[in-house]
Amino acid sequence: MEIWLPILITSLCYLTPSLLLFKKQIPDKNLTNLNALLIGIGLLAHFTILKASISFNPINLGFSNALIVTSFFSILIFWILNFNKNFNYLQPFLLIPSAFLLIIHPLFVSNHFLTTDLSPLFMTHIAIALLAYSLFTFSAYVAIFILIFEKKLHQKKKIDMILSGFQPLIEMENFLFNINKIGFILLTITLISGILFSEQLFGTPLQFNHKSVFSILAWLIYGLLLVGKRLYGWRGRNSIYISLTAFVFLLLSYLGSKFVLEIILHR
Template sequence: MTNPVMNFLALALYFIAGGLLGQRLLRGQVVTGGAKIGIFSLGLGAVVLHAALLYSSLWTAAGINLALTPAFSLIAWVVAILYLATSLIRPVDNLGILILPIAGLTLLVEWLWPGHMSLTLTSSVSAAHIIISVLAYSLLCLAAVQSLMLLMQERHLHGKHPGGFIRALPPMQTMEGVMFQMIGLGFILLTFTLISGVFFSETTSGQPLRFTHHMVLAVLAWIVYAILLVGRWRLGWRGRPAIHWTLGGFALLLLAYFGSKFVLEVLLHRG
């Protein structure tokens, strides 16, 4: 069941918060004090409304609806929550100019093109697998957005054109440190996702493991992140190499889940 008023309000709050944040950053103003509280409050209001809308679309009589657009909206909601929570303890406010509007757009897409693919949670293993995988994808998505900000910052600094937006960003070393913290935690959760996926496959299909495109791409993403973390630890990787490996790993994850679902649900019309 859709609620046009709640959809519109959530979408508006996401875009207003992202717009206000972008406006301050473009002026080179670091978001602090009352401005930070105001933007955070708008974002919090948006994710609360988003949660209510997700509840009505995800939980059905037949099970949990993990079709393409509801799943995309769910990931975006978790990313927005992680962003808001992280912004209280880390200098990541700048990420909101991408995360908040995109979260709003996922709501709009799901509203206009609702999908239906019910999955019955037959055990606690199934529920744990879904929760861990959503957290892993969300954390690594947050790290990918952080890497994009780093890429923009590096290009401006090397081009000797530090505009207002770049002046408002934290030092590159600080941003890299936060990005690798996200990747490290996301990598641990991704590892648990792959392990629990073996048992999840057994409970849903009766087979212990199926090497589908989804599984192969997810394992490749895990390998990319593993190489990145080892490179950081042993060789001190930073800058563009770290950014490229981060984006490469996330691109594989994106293809592993949403790419597979797009092919199945949109191109092949399989629920």
């Protein structure tokens, strides 16, 4: 029961900004500041959920915990960036699914303790990996938003009014490129550290299983996208689809395997 109170607080703090944004179609400075405050409070409550669920000694990175950790860092990235850029229109796409994940979190809690010694090297590897996943998750939300915006560009619906404060589409695509570039660097470091220290960190040498194959495929696709953008100016829907394809492979590499093993097979 103790975990339900912070879940309730976090969910309310995440859902309220989206509801207020739908109610007031063109957000003013006061509404933007209120939403920032609510999200900040939500992040604090979200962190208490992580602390209670993961326990940190030893670290429990089960399927549901991995989901709420990724959503926490994705929202934190959004919250920080939104102070300098107008990303209010991303709130419903990011906050509503995160609130849903928190509400169902207690129903899917599973134990997957990392028994490896918590050395600085190990903690650095885990932190960089989680940050990379979170950046790519945030970029996926941006990519989905761009696709929705392009589709509704000439439609006069209520959601279009919410998008009234949007940045130019080409600027959003450039921002997506920069996020993917940072995520690609972090993913590269994660893969290299995983290869070099796999036996030391996890007790087994690197194996070419579905997890490593999907991770490498995601890395290759993101790399191809970044090279295409840099050398040939790739943009538009095709580049968005390539970005989302890479994200799906990345999702399957970690969360997909955890879902099958822990939720379906109960291992």
